[in-house]
Amino acid sequence: RNSPFFGHLLWIQSCVGRLGTAMLSYAVLAACVLSVEAFGVPPPALRTMGTARVSPASSHVPSTSLARRIASSRLPSHPSHRARKRFQMSDGSGDQPSVDVAVIGGGPAGLSLSAALGERGLSVLCCDPALDKDFVPNYGVWMDELEGYGMTHLCKSVWPRASVFMGGEDGGKKLLERPYGQIDTQKCKDWYMERCNKASVKFEKVRVDALQHSGEGSTISFKEGGGCTAKVVVDCTGHAKAFTEYRDGKDPGFQAAYGIGAEIEEGTYPFPLDEMMLMDWRDDHVAEGTPDKKESEELPTFIYSMPRDSSYVFFEETSLIANPPLQFDDLKRRLYKRLDAWGVKVKHVDEEEFCLIPMGGQFPVVPQRVIGFGGASVLVHPATGYMFAITQRLAVEIADAIESALKEHPGDPAKVSEVVWGSLWSEQRIRQRDFQQFGGEYLEEISLGELREFFDSFFKLPYEQWTEFLSLGLLQPLERLVFGLGVWAGTSNRVRLSLSLKGMLSGPEGWIKLGRSVLPVADYDSKTLPTKENRPAFFTKDKST
Numbered sequence: 001r002n003s004p005f006f007g008h009l010l011w012i013q014s015c016v017g018r019l020g021t022a023m024l025s026y027a028v029l030a031a032c033v034l035s036v037e038a039f040g041v042p043p044p045a046l047r048t049m050g051t052a053r054v055s056p057a058s059s060h061v062p063s064t065s066l067a068r069r070i071a072s073s074r075l076p077s078h079p080s081h082r083a084r085k086r087f088q089m090s091d092g093s094g095d096q097p098s099v100d101v102a103v104i105g106g107g108p109a110g111l112s113l114s115a116a117l118g119e120r121g122l123s124v125l126c127c128d129p130a131l132d133k134d135f136v137p138n139y140g141v142w143m144d145e146l147e148g149y150g151m152t153h154l155c156k157s158v159w160p161r162a163s164v165f166m167g168g169e170d171g172g173k174k175l176l177e178r179p180y181g182q183i184d185t186q187k188c189k190d191w192y193m194e195r196c197n198k199a200s201v202k203f204e205k206v207r208v209d210a211l212q213h214s215g216e217g218s219t220i221s222f223k224e225g226g227g228c229t230a231k232v233v234v235d236c237t238g239h240a241k242a243f244t245e246y247r248d249g250k251d252p253g254f255q256a257a258y259g260i261g262a263e264i265e266e267g268t269y270p271f272p273l274d275e276m277m278l279m280d281w282r283d284d285h286v287a288e289g290t291p292d293k294k295e296s297e298e299l300p301t302f303i304y305s306m307p308r309d310s311s312y313v314f315f316e317e318t319s320l321i322a323n324p325p326l327q328f329d330d331l332k333r334r335l336y337k338r339l340d341a342w343g344v345k346v347k348h349v350d351e352e353e354f355c356l357i358p359m360g361g362q363f364p365v366v367p368q369r370v371i372g373f374g375g376a377s378v379l380v381h382p383a384t385g386y387m388f389a390i391t392q393r394l395a396v397e398i399a400d401a402i403e404s405a406l407k408e409h410p411g412d413p414a415k416v417s418e419v420v421w422g423s424l425w426s427e428q429r430i431r432q433r434d435f436q437q438f439g440g441e442y443l444e445e446i447s448l449g450e451l452r453e454f455f456d457s458f459f460k461l462p463y464e465q466w467t468e469f470l471s472l473g474l475l476q477p478l479e480r481l482v483f484g485l486g487v488w489a490g491t492s493n494r495v496r497l498s499l500s501l502k503g504m505l506s507g508p509e510g511w512i513k514l515g516r517s518v519l520p521v522a523d524y525d526s527k528t529l530p531t532k533e534n535r536p537a538f539f540t541k542d543k544s545t
Contacts, residue, residue, distance in 0.1 A: 097202070098229045099123040101402060102220050104208050104243060105236030106131045108139070109374025109391045111192035113234060116399035118199025122406070125228055126196070127204045127220070135185040137355065140276075140306070143179040145389040145471060154188045155181035157306060159276035164459070166452045167282040174459050178467060180276045182306055183388070204228075211243060213369045217413050231413050232402055232420075238375035239358050245365040252361025253444050254325035255385050258332045259316030259353035265345035266311050277305040279318075281452050285341030292337075299326060300448035303338055315339065320451070321359055321383075321443045328354050357385045360440040363433075367421040369414060373398060377424060381472055382433060382440035390472045398424055427522065428475060435480050435517035438510075442502050450495050457490035462534045476526045481518040482534075 103114045106128030114126040146152045158181045166172030196203075209223040211233060221227040235243040271277060280303050283296040299322065306314045317335035319326040339346065360382035364372050373379070379394065380387045401423035402416070409415040443451075458466055465474075465483050474480050488496060503514060520527050 096219075096226065096228050097125060098217075099125045099202070100230065100406060101125075101232045101234060102127065102218070102228060102230035103234045103236055104128075104220075105238060105374070105376070106203075107135065107236060107238055107374065108188070108192070108388060109238070109376075109379075109395070110234075110236030111189070111196060112392055112395040113236065113373055113399060114201045115192060115195035115199055116395045117402060118196060118201040120399055120403045122399075122403060124196075124199075124201045125204060125230065126201055127206055127208050127222070129205060129207045131203055131205045135189055137353075138185055139183040139188075139388045141181055141183060141389055142467070142471065143181050144467075145392075146181065149392050151188075151191075151392070152181070154183055154191055156184035156187070157182040157308060159274060159306075161275055162278040163271070163275045164278050164455065165280040165282050166456050167284070168452075171282065172452070172456065175275070176278065176459070178463075180278070208243070211370065213413075215413075216411075218369065231406060232371065232416055233369070234371045234373050235376040236374050241372070241376050243370045244372035244376045245368050245370075246362040247365055249362040250360070250441070251323060252358040253321040253323045253440060255319065255321055255355070255357040255359060256325040256328065256331060257316050257318040257353070257355040258328050258335060259314060259355070260335070260346075261312070261314045261350045261353075262346045263312055263348040263350070265347060268343055268345045269305075269307055269310060269313055270342050270344070271305070271307070273307045273310060276307075277303070279304055279455075281448065281455070283448065285338055297448045300451055301326070301331065301334055303335065313344075315344075316353065316355075318355075321440055323444055325356060359383070359385060360437045364421075364425070366425050367418040369417050371398075371402075371417055371420050371424070373424070378433075381470075382437040383443065384470060386470065386472065394424070428524065431477065431513075431517045432472075432475055432480075434513040435474075438502075438506075438514055438517075442499070445502070446495075446498060450492075450498060453492040453495050454487070457487050457495075460490045461486045464534045465530075477516075477518050477520050478526060478528070479530055482530050484518060 100122040101117050101124050103110050103117070103124060103126045106114075106126055110126060110128065114124050117124045141155075143152060143155070143158060146155070152158075158179055160177075160179050162176040162178060162180045164174050164176065166174070204222065206222040206224045206226075208220055210221040212219045212221075217229055217231045218233045219227060219229050220233065233243070235241070237243065281300065283293070283300075286293045286296050299319070301317050301319050303315060303317050305316070308314070315335060317331045317338070319331065357380065358375075359380060361378065364377055371377075373394070374391050375387065379390055381390070398420060401420045405416040405419040409419070446454075461483065465479075465486065468474050468479070469483060474483055488499075503511070506514065515521075
């Protein structure tokens with residue numbers, strides 16, 4: 001009881017008073033539950049959506065500490081064109097090329113890291129059999145994050161605000177004055193490839209078949225024949241996790257979504273065209289006392305929509321997180337039932353989207369010779385599905401770490417990997433992920449009514465807090481603690497009870513993880529509470545209301 005841990009527990013008790021120490025120790029961790037795919041999961045949207053009307057409002061986004069951190073590591077903004085049609089292949093000679101870094105995978109994570117490495121003067125080879133193809137999914141992002149990277153020109157659509165609907169007599173609509181954009185995946189890939197070409201990154205349109213590691217480096221064999229050698233290998237194969245090893249642990253939950261890009265009859269879309277609908281949890285279109293109503297409560301889904309104009313909209317019905325995942329046929333049925341209730345008249349469907357995103361689950365073995373990045377390193381937000389923006393920020397950090405480690409340990413590739421893994425998954429980031437993962441696991445268990453009450457509390461928080469959480473901010477434990485207390489104070493008693501039960505049933509290992517995620521127990525932790533302006537209303541709210 002004389003340890004720092006118990007000292008911090010006493011400090012919490014003095015802050016929250018009558019709520020009770022034990023209950024709050026679990027409840028503050030509710031914060032991670034509040035993030036949902038609706039808040040900005042990379043939405044799988046149309047590749048054929050075309051050029052949409054853009055409402056330029058991103059310059060009015062309030063500044064957050066995350067945005068300020070991003071701005072300090074701005075990426076170069078090169079002109080975009082069909083760079084990938086002329087990407088630099090290796091010379092094709094009989095000798096195996098030797099590079100500093102081999103990046104396996106040419107998605108957003110692989111290309112952003114390849115470009116950042118090349119821009120630091122390292123020799124890089126990026127391998128992917130689909131290098132000449134567009135990215136398959138579409139990505140939705142908060143514009144303030146893209147501003148920091150000079151990437152706003154890569155959006156095909158921008159909405160000056162987003163809306164959410166919680167349900168209830170008045171629909172429970174809330175407007176979020178935070179611009180939201182849809183990435184033009186074709187233009188985005190062109191931009192990555194242009195950066196890579198300028199940085200002399202080499203490419204192989206091949207599938208990697210095997211890796212062999214030695215004290216000097218790694219040998220990469222291609223399925224098509226041939227190969228290369230590299231001092232460092234980075235696995236950017238996404239959720240396939242082809243070359244990264246993982247610890248035993250709980251299986252991930254899954255976000256499942258079915259979407260359509262549709263031409264609709266003019267005037268049948270019932271919402272403002274300058275609002276991206278981030279999520280709509282209402283189910284008043286489902287009759288009471290029916291099997292569908294019971295299904296809606298027990299296996300909740302929401303819809304989000306991105307209107308290009310009055311005659312073209314992308315709709316998607318989404319299961320936030322479930323294990324096993326909801327079936328696409330069930331999501332399709334729910335989507336059309338909702339559109340019929342809205343009176344939306346679909347004339348033609350240009351494209352269907354089927355999306356399945358693993359969330360949380362097993363953690364990589366740290367360290368190991370292959371460095372995972374992006375989905376291969378479980379960088380997906382365990383409670384939201386966000387990853388696109390975080391990979392842009394971390395690509396810069398990890399490229400710096402690789403460059404520095406190669407200079408400090410030129411003849412020890414195992415040590416280089418150890419140092420880079422330590423940078424990618426520092427103890428600070430692991431504690432942040434524990435906080436988020438608790439929420440992701442909890443989301444698998446709660447009903448539609450509880451989800452609504454969570455989100456209602458979430459959007460009562462100060463702007464900086466909910467935006468930082470959705471953008472993988474809140475790195476300091478006391479930031480997460482104050483965030484969680486604000487959620488706790490604004491939510492319902494049944495949510496507080498179920499959160500407390502979830503915490504108590506986590507067992508000793510879970511208690512330690514949860515406690516360390518919100519308490520400043522490490523020397524490097526800040527011991528200062530967030531500023532008064534950014535504390536939730538919990539600290540000043542009128543208890544009579």
